[in-house]
Amino acid sequence: xxxxxxxxxxxxxxxxxxxxxxxxxxxxxxxxxxxxxxxxxxxxxxxxxxxxxxxxxxxxxxxxxxxxxxxxxxxxxxxxxxxxxxxxxxxxxxxxxxxxxxxxxxxxxxxxxxxxxxxxxxxxxxxxxxxxxxxxxxxxxxxxxxxxxxxxxxxxxxxxxxxxxxxxxxxxxxxxxxxxxxxxxxxxxxxxxxxxxxxxxxxxxxxxxxxxxxxxxxxxxxxxxxxxxxxxxxxxxxxxxxxxxxxxxxxxxxxxxxxxxxxxxxxxxxxxxxxxxxxxxxxxxxxxxxxxxxxxxxxxxxxxxxxxxxxxxxxxxxxxxxxxxxxxxxxxxxxxxxxxxxxxxxxxxxxxxxxxxxxxxxxxxxxxxxxxxxxxxxxxxxxxxxxxxxxxxxxxxxxxxxxxxxxxxxxxxxxxxxxxxxxxxxxxxxxxxxxxxxxxxxxxxxxxxxxxxxxxxxxxxxxxxxxxxxxxxxxxxxxxxxxxxxxxxxxxxxxxxxxxxxxxxxxxxxxxxxxxxxxxxxxxxxxxxxxxxxxxxxxxxxxxxxxxxxxxxxxxxxxxxxxxxxxxxxxxxxxxxxxxxxxxxxxxxxxxxxxxxxxxxxxxxxxxxxxxxxxxxxxxxxxxxxxxxxxxxxxx
Amino acid sequence: xxxxxxxxxxxxxxxxxxxxxxxxxxxxxxxxxxxxxxxxxxxxxxxxxxxxxxxxxxxxxxxxxxxxxxxxxxxxxxxxxxxxxxxxxxxxxxxxxxxxxxxxxxxxxxxxxxxxxxxxxxxxxxxxxxxxxxxxxxxxxxxxxxxxxxxxxxxxxxxxxxxxxxxxxxxxxxxxxxxxxxxxxxxxxxxx
Numbered sequence: 001x002x003x004x005x006x007x008x009x010x011x012x013x014x015x016x017x018x019x020x021x022x023x024x025x026x027x028x029x030x031x032x033x034x035x036x037x038x039x040x041x042x043x044x045x046x047x048x049x050x051x052x053x054x055x056x057x058x059x060x061x062x063x064x065x066x067x068x069x070x071x072x073x074x075x076x077x078x079x080x081x082x083x084x085x086x087x088x089x090x091x092x093x094x095x096x097x098x099x100x101x102x103x104x105x106x107x108x109x110x111x112x113x114x115x116x117x118x119x120x121x122x123x124x125x126x127x128x129x130x131x132x133x134x135x136x137x138x139x140x141x142x143x144x145x146x147x148x149x150x151x152x153x154x155x156x157x158x159x160x161x162x163x164x165x166x167x168x169x170x171x172x173x174x175x176x177x178x179x180x181x182x183x184x185x186x187x188x189x190x191x192x193x194x195x196x197x198x199x200x201x202x203x204x205x206x207x208x209x210x211x212x213x214x215x216x217x218x219x220x221x222x223x224x225x226x227x228x229x230x231x232x233x234x235x236x237x238x239x240x241x242x243x244x245x246x247x248x249x250x251x252x253x254x255x256x257x258x259x260x261x262x263x264x265x266x267x268x269x270x271x272x273x274x275x276x277x278x279x280x281x282x283x284x285x286x287x288x289x290x291x292x293x294x295x296x297x298x299x300x301x302x303x304x305x306x307x308x309x310x311x312x313x314x315x316x317x318x319x320x321x322x323x324x325x326x327x328x329x330x331x332x333x334x335x336x337x338x339x340x341x342x343x344x345x346x347x348x349x350x351x352x353x354x355x356x357x358x359x360x361x362x363x364x365x366x367x368x369x370x371x372x373x374x375x376x377x378x379x380x381x382x383x384x385x386x387x388x389x390x391x392x393x394x395x396x397x398x399x400x401x402x403x404x405x406x407x408x409x410x411x412x413x414x415x416x417x418x419x420x421x422x423x424x425x426x427x428x429x430x431x432x433x434x435x436x437x438x439x440x441x442x443x444x445x446x447x448x449x450x451x452x453x454x455x456x457x458x459x460x461x462x463x464x465x466x467x468x469x470x471x472x473x474x475x476x477x478x479x480x481x482x483x484x485x486x487x488x489x490x491x492x493x494x495x496x497x498x499x500x501x502x503x504x505x506x507x508x509x510x511x512x513x514x515x516x517x518x519x520x521x522x523x524x525x526x527x528x529x530x531x532x533x534x535x536x537x538x539x540x541x542x543x544x545x546x547x548x549x550x551x552x553x554x555x556x557x558x559x560x561x562x563x564x565x566x567x568x569x570x571x572x573x574x575x576x577x578x579x580x581x582x583x584x585x586x587x588x589x590x591x592x593x594x595x596x597x598x599x600x601x602x603x604x605x606x607x608x609x610x611x612x613x614x615x616x617x618x619x620x621x622x623x624x625x626x627x628x629x630x631x632x633x634x635x636x
Numbered sequence: 637x638x639x640x641x642x643x644x645x646x647x648x649x650x651x652x653x654x655x656x657x658x659x660x661x662x663x664x665x666x667x668x669x670x671x672x673x674x675x676x677x678x679x680x681x682x683x684x685x686x687x688x689x690x691x692x693x694x695x696x697x698x699x700x701x702x703x704x705x706x707x708x709x710x711x712x713x714x715x716x717x718x719x720x721x722x723x724x725x726x727x728x729x730x731x732x733x734x735x736x737x738x739x740x741x742x743x744x745x746x747x748x749x750x751x752x753x754x755x756x757x758x759x760x761x762x763x764x765x766x767x768x769x770x771x772x773x774x775x776x777x778x779x780x781x782x783x784x785x786x787x788x789x790x791x792x793x794x795x796x797x798x799x800x801x802x803x804x805x806x807x808x809x810x811x812x813x814x815x816x817x818x819x820x821x822x823x824x825x826x827x828x
Contacts, residue, residue, distance in 0.1 A: 116650045185657045193650040219657060223665035227672065230767070240756045240763035242672070248680045248760035253672065260668075571647045578647035582797070620781070627785070631797050 009554050013530055015562035020113075020526040022586050031586040033118035034526055038125050039104030040422070045129055046096040047493075052136070053087035054489065056080045058482055061446075065479035067467040077463035078146040079139075079165070085149030086169065089269065090176050091132050093407055097272035098183050098218070099128065101414060102211045104422065106187060108517035108524060109205045111196025111533045111540075113567035116189040119587050119626065124182040126594030131176035134601055138168040145169035148461065150262065151232075153243040153254045158236045167236060167605055170229040175601050177226045184218035187211055194567060195575040196516070197559075198535040201296075205515045205538065206289060209296045210275025213303035217264045217271070220307065225261035228254060237607060252317060259310035267306040269403050270370075273410035274299055274341055277363050280410070280417050281345055283513045284360040285352030288539055291344045298337035298344075305334050315383055316390040324383050331381040338374060342367060357511075358432030362413025365440045369405025373398055376451065391461075394454030400447040412439065412492060419496065420510045424522040425503030431495045438488030445481025449474040514539030519547055532559040532568055535575075565631075582631040589626035596622055651797075655804035659811040662775065666815050669768045673822055676760050683826070684761040688754060690826045691765065695746060700820045703739045703776075704813045706732040710783075714806035722794035725802060729790065732809075733783045740776050747773060765823065772819045775812050782808060 022028050022037075032038060060080050063071040072080065103121065107114055115121045138144040143163045147156040156166045191212045195204065232254070234240035241247035243254055282289050289295055311319060311327040345367060354360060376398040380386045389395060412435075419427045453474040458465065465471055509518040518541045520529050531554045537543055553559055561567070561580065569579045600615035677683045684690065709732035716725035747769055754762040782805040789798050 117654060120654075181661055185654060185661070188657050189650050189653045192653055219661045220664050223661055224668050227665060227668040231672070231763075234756075234763065234767065238756070240767070241758075241760045242676075242763055244760075247758070247763075248676060248683070248685065249763075250676060250679045250760075253675060256675070257668065257672070569647070569650055572653075579649060579796075581650060624785075630795075 006555060008557060009530075012554060012557060012560045012562045016527045016530060016560070017525070019562065019565050022526065028586070030591050031122075031588045033114070033122050033584060033586050033590075035103050035107050035115045035118065035121060036422075036524060036526075036528075038121050039100050039102075041125050042095055042099030042103060042128070045125075045132070046092050046100060049087050049091040049132060050096070053084050053092055054486060056084040056087065058486060060084065061479040061482040063463060064465075064475050066476060067465055067469075067472055069464055072463075074463045075146070078148075078461075079142075079144035081461060082145045082148055082151075082169070083135075083139075086135065086145060086173075088403070089149065089265070090173065090180075091128075091135070093269045093403070093411075094180055094218075095128055095183075096411060097269075098180070098187060098211070098214060099125065101272060101276070101411070101418075102183075102187050102214075105418065105517060106190055106208055106211055107194065108421075108520065108528055109208055109515050110191065110194060110199060111516050111529060111535065112190065112194035113528050113532075113561075114583055115186050116194055117186050119584050119590050120182055121186050122587070122590035123593055124179045124186065126591045127182070127597060128176060128179035130594050130598035130601070131172055131179060134175055134598060134605075135168060135172035138165065138172075143168065145172075150258055151254075152258075153232070153251050156232065156254075157243065164605060167233065170233045170236070171601055171605055174226055174229045174233075175597070177222045177229075178597070180218055181222055184215035184222075187215040188219065191215075192572045193569050195570055196533050196535050197568070197570060197575060197577050199570075199575045201573065202293065203535055203538045203540075204296075206278035206292070206295055206299065207275035207515070209299045210271045210278070213299045214268050214271045214275075217268045217303040217306060221261045221264035221268065224257045228257035228261070231257075252314070255314055255317065256310070259313045260307075263310040263313065264303070264306040266399075266402065267302050269407045271299060271303060273366065273407045274302075276410040276414040276417075277345055277366060278341075279513075279515065280359045280363050280413055281348050282352075282539070283417070283511050284357060285349045285354045286512075287348055287352030288514065289344060290347045290351065291340070292538060294340055295344045298340040301337040302334065305330065305337070309334065312380060312386070315380075315386040328381045328383055332378065335374070335378060338370075342371065358427070358429060358436055359413040359417035361433065361436045362409050362416070365436065365443075366406055366409035366413070369401050369409060369443065373401030373406055377402065389454060391459050392454035393450040393458045393460060396460055397447050397450030397454055400450070404447065405443055409439075409443075412489075415492065415496065417511070418517075419499065420503075420506045421517055421522050421524070423500050423503070424505060425499055426506050426510060427499040427503060428495050431491060435488050435491035435495060438491055439485055440488075442481050442483075442485025442488050446478050446485055447481075449477050449481075453478075509541065512541075514542050516540050519550070530554050530560065532561065534559070584629075584631050587626065587629070589622055593619055593622045593626065649796075649800040649803075651800035652804050652807065655807050659808060663811065663815065666768075666771065666818065669764070669771060670818060670822055673764045673768060676764060680761070684754075685759045688759070688761075691750065691754070691823055692746070693824045693827065696743075696820055696823060699739050699742055700816055702735055703816060706735050707810050707813050709735075710806040710809045713786075714803045717790075717794060717799040717802045720794065720799075722790055725794070726787065726790040729783055729787045729802070733780070733787055736776065736780050736783060736809075740773065740780055743773055743776070768819055768822060772812075772816055775815065779805070779809050779812050 022032055022034060029037065029041065059072055060077065063069050063077060103115065143165045145168055146165045147161060151166065151169055154160060191208055231242040235242050241249045243249045243251050278289055278295060308330040309327055311323060312331045315324055380398070416427050416432055453471050456470055458471050506522060508521050516533055519533060531550045533540060533550055534546065536546055540546060565583045565585060566580050567583055568577045569581045570576055571578050596615055596618040600612045600619065603612035603615055709728045713725045713728035716728060751766055756763040756766045786798070786802050786805060
């Protein structure tokens with residue numbers, strides 16, 4: 001564009017390039033506040049955690065491949081099992097969806113130049129990294145968390161689990177909650193306040209609705225987990241009493257608070273996947289989403305109902321039957337918004353003219369797995385069935401269909417779908433199709449036999465089993481499936497790395513997508529859009545007159561905002577511009593603040609409370625340093 | 637194109653919204669703590685445990701009344717910055733700060749006493765009460781730091797960024813004051 005563009009356009013672009021330039025090199029990555037660079041940092045970091053969690057899973061599957069296997073001992077198995085769950089949920093899916101996809105895509109989809117709070121965004125990444133390193137450092141001293149990702153008391157109390165294992169778990173999750181909360185807060189305010197002029201709620205992409213529902217669920221769910229972990233640490237470290245009946249506590253308190261967080265958490269995990277599905281389907285079906293407002297409301301409703309169903313994880317704990325019936329009914333209610341979405345996806349593909357390229361293939365796999373996992377999930381709402389299958393592999397099968405089949409498949413499709421946008425190159429379609437079939441077959445082989453073996457009585461979390469129980473063949477198939485799945489995931493990684501170097505260059509919009517990220521160049525410039533786009537429908541990239549008008553605006557200098565580091569703020573409902581926000585420049589303080597917090601958490605772990613206090617003082621000083629240089633907007 | 641030529645509608649800034657969302661998550665944390673107190677209360681026949689005296693009420697009530705009254709000063713400061721009146725805002729903050737500080741120091745002193753008298757290591761009741769009060773005081777510490785920061789900042793200049801900061805701080809204080817009243821109600825609930 002810059003070569004043939006008329007002089008005023010060139011001048012605006014040059015101004016924008018200058019104003020939004022960041023330091024290059026490694027130092028630039030440490031101090032960046034660009035949502036796209038932070039999104040990429042999140043992406044690669046969470047991929048490393050994904051690989052770690054995957055290796056843990058493969059080790060477990062190898063141990064369980066045949067009866068009386070002796071690959072890892074029981075103690076190591078407990079640590080692998082716990083860390084697999086903790087890693088996949090807290091250090092892979094949540095940061096991958098909100099941190100990587102949300103961060104990179106939400107500002108681009110709503111026509112903003114960055115997140116609402118760019119430095120806070122960097123801080124959430126660095127704190128997330130610190131929390132991940134904190135959690136994984138436990139393996140160095142062979143004291144990784146070992147009481148399951150749900151960490152039930154009394155097993156997790158000091159009396160029964162005397163090492164640092166559970167302290168790593170509780171402190172690590174409190175630490176990580178800070179990062180996740182800040183990220184969710186940032187996404188919420190970005191979606192509220194930075195939408196492009198004209199993007200009222202009814203024109204906001206469904207992906208952003210899903211991210212909003214996820215963020216709000218995180219905002220209201222995480223405090224329960226944080227409080228629970230604070231109670232646990234106070235009891236373990238300082239001798240407080242919350243969970244022991246002898247002093248007036250109650251062990252079920254842990255389970256209530258944990259599941260008040262962890263059931264909404266299931267929807268937190270799967271909602272971004274819905275969002276990705278609603279982005280990929282219209283593009284490859286060449287048709288806008290059917291029942292757009294219903295799907296938007298269903299996304300929010302899923303997050304809302306998710307708060308009222310936690311006790312269905314506790315049907316076998318001896319709650320009163322009135323309580324059980326209430327929670328069973330609430331659990332069945334979740335079917336309604338979920339089904340609305342499934343029908344909307346299927347009908348959109350049915351009405352449109354679908355092209356089955358890799359991203360849409362993964363969405364197909366996702367819908368199938370989501371239906372299977374949803375149907376087995378509804379079975380648990382029947383209280384007697386739940387009580388019969390509690391703590392068997394049937395449960396493991398169900399939730400892996402949901403959190404691997406339904407939550408991760410769209411992520412994999414999303415990686416292919418937005419790969420050209422992020423890199424400016426096309427992935428290898430044939431290899432992508434191969435990777436789809438490998439992961440699809442692998443997932444089915446790994447998780448489907450778990451239903452059967454669960455009904456045959458195999459309990460969860462066992463590190464080995466005997467011959468002659470009728471479980472051997474199923475377990476072997478599951479392990480083989482696990483390795484096929486790993487091969488599929490490896491193929492995706494190989495495709496991404498190779499295409500990044502050798503893929504064919506693509507233009508701004510290889511798939512003819514409908515949302516705003518496809519209107520800008522691939523990869524997007526640091527300022528995202530030369531002109532802040534004005535939006536008149538939910539699929540603005542398909543509104544050609546509007547986009548032509550954007551180019552004319554660029555010539556006129558309308559809504560270009562190239563004089564300073566700025567992005568417009570708008571009103572929450574109608575997205576009418578309300579102010580011009582000056583965005584902060586790159587800053588070293590987020591990484592410094594995160595470093596002091598990391599030090600403080602290690603000191604808390606080792607019970608150096610006074611030193612930890614000093615480290616938190618340093619955090620405050622760093623926060624003051626952060627604010628010493630503030631955006632000045634010259635009113636007074 | 638600058639802000640002056642844009643069709644601007646008056647609305648709360650993103651910084652204010654950030655504080656609203658932050659307060660939402662903190663309020664949920666307190667909801668969880670109060671919920672825990674009530675949950676355990678109904679698991680126990682004696683709450684507080686029979687041999688313990690009930691917690692003090694008069695001093696916390698008077699202190700909380702003083703703290704809640706600073707919401708007026710914070711409101712004045714918030715209105716003043718949105719009208720661009722730096723000195724008036726500064727004065728309001730300077731009135732609020734000493735009251736908040738006295739509240740905090742007094743409460744922390746009593747908090748240390750309370751820990752020694754009721755010993756969280758001896759009962760779940762004392763554990764949850766100490767945690768609840770500790771969390772509340774921690775939020776007051778943050779509020780005091782915020783007020784002090786803006787007393788410093790507004791002594792020189794008022795910018796839009798700082799104005800949004802003062803409005804967000806005022807909102808934070810209103811929320812902390814409501815939370816403090818709720819915590820007080822929990823503290824005096826054994827008398828109800």
